[in-house]
C-alpha cells in the first residue's frame with residue numbers, strides 16, 4: 558500500500574519504518590527541516606532501538622522523507638496524522654498541530670483517502686479533522702481513529718507485536734483498507750466507533766498511570782509501617798485480575814504520554830461537567846513522589862546546600878533519550894534551588910538536559926566520574942548499565958557513601974554490607 562505519515566517524531570518515525578518493513582511504500586513528512594535532512598542522510602534524530610536498522614534497510618527503496626506534503630498525500634491510499642498533541646497551560650490538549658496537518662491534507666487530496674488519526678486526541682477530534690478537510694476538499698474520504706500504544710524504548714517491537722490494534726471508523730470501505738494494512742500483524746483487532754477508539758487510548762494510559770501511583774502509595778506506606786514493596790507487589794501481581802506489570806514502585810512516572818494524557822482526561826471530563834477525582838489524585842501523588850526522593854536525600858545528608866549530588870539517569874525511562882516531563886528535571890530544579898552542586902550522567906539523554914540547564918550542571922562522561930567526590934548518589938533511571946555498575950568502584954570514588962535508589966534496582970543488604978547508607982522506595 559502507499560502510505561503517508563504526517564509527523565516524524567517518536568511515533569511517526571517508528572510507525573513509518575515499521576510500515577516499510579511490512580512491505581508498504583511509505584513517505585514520512587515533517588515540517589522540521591533539520592529532522593528530515595538528517596533522516597535523508599540516514600541519521601536518526603532520536604534514540605530508539607531498531608529504528609536505525611530499519612531505516613538503513615528501507616530508506617530510498619520503499620521509505621522516503623520530505624517536508625512537502627502535497628505529492629505524498631496525493632499518491633497515498635492511507636494518510637496517518639502522527640503530530641504532537643502537547644498539553645496547554647490549563648491541561649487541555651493543544652490540537653493546533655493536528656488541525657494544521659488536517660488543513661494541509663485537505664488542501665492536498667484529490668481523490669478517496671483514508672485519513673487516520675494516530676496522535677492521541679480528545680473525544681470528538683475525528684469530527685474536527687473531518688470538518689477541516691471538508692472545508693478544502695469536497696470529494697470522498699474517510700476518517701479513522703487508530704491510536705498508537707507503542708512505548709518509547711521498545712517502539713519497533715511494540716508496533717510489530719502489539720497486544721491489540723484499535724480501529725475506530727464508521728465506513729466499511731475504510732475498515733477493509735485498515736484490515737488489509739494490518740493483515741500481516743498477528744494481534745486482535747478491535748473495530749469500534751471513532752469516539753470509543755479515541756477514549757480507549759486515554760483510558761489505557763490513565764489506568765496504567767493509576768496503577769503506578771497506587772503502588773507508589775503502598776510503597777510510601779511500607780516506608781512508614783515496614784514491609785517490602787517488592788514482596789507486596791509480587792503477592793498482588795500473582796492475582797491474574799491484577800497482574801505484576803506496572804507495579805514497580807519508584808520516583809513516579811514521567812514522559813511525553815502519561816502526565817499529558819492524565820491531564821487531558823481530567824480536562825476532557827471537566828469540560829463536560831464531570832470531576833474525574835481518581836485521576837486528580839493520581840496526578841498529585843505522582844507530583845509528590847518525584848520530590849520524596851529529595852526528602853530522603855535530606856534525611857541522609859542533611860541540608861544539601863553546597864553538597865555535591867550525583868544523578869544517574871535523566872531520560873524518563875531506560876532505552877530512550879526522551880526527557881519530556883522526566884522526574885530528573887524536577888529533581889534537578891529542586892536540588893539547584895536548594896543550593897546543591899549537581900552532577901549528572903545518562904547514556905543517551907544528556908543533550909536535552911544540557912539545553913535546559915546549560916552550565917548549571919556538571920555533565921559527567923560516565924557513572925563513576927559522575928559519582929566521584931559526591932555526597933550522595935541518586936539513581937533516577939533504571940538503565941541496564943546502572944544495574945551492572947561496579948558498586949565497589951563507586952564506593953571508592955564517592956565522598957560520602959549515600960545512595961537514593963529511586964527505582965529499587967540495588968540490593969539493600971549488599972549495599973549496606975559495602976558500607977553504603979541506602980534508601981529505596983518502600984523497602
Ligand SMILES: NC(=O)c1ccc[n+]([C@@H]2O[C@H](COP(=O)([O-])OP(=O)(O)OC[C@H]3O[C@@H](n4cnc5c(N)ncnc54)[C@H](O)[C@@H]3O)[C@@H](O)[C@H]2O)c1
Pocket residue numbers: 563564565566567568569586587588589592639640641642654657658661675676677678705706707708709813814
Ligand atoms: N511518544 C510516545 O511514546 C507515544 C506513544 C503513543 C502515542 N503517542 C502520541 O503520538 C503523537 C505524537 O507523539 P510523538 O512523541 O511522536 O511526538 P513528537 O513531538 O516526537 O513528534 C511530532 C512531530 O510532528 C511534527 N509536526 C508538527 N506539526 C506538523 C505538521 N503540520 N506537519 C508535519 N509534521 C508536523 C513535529 O515537527 C514533530 O517532528 C502524540 O499525540 C502522542 O500523544 C506518543
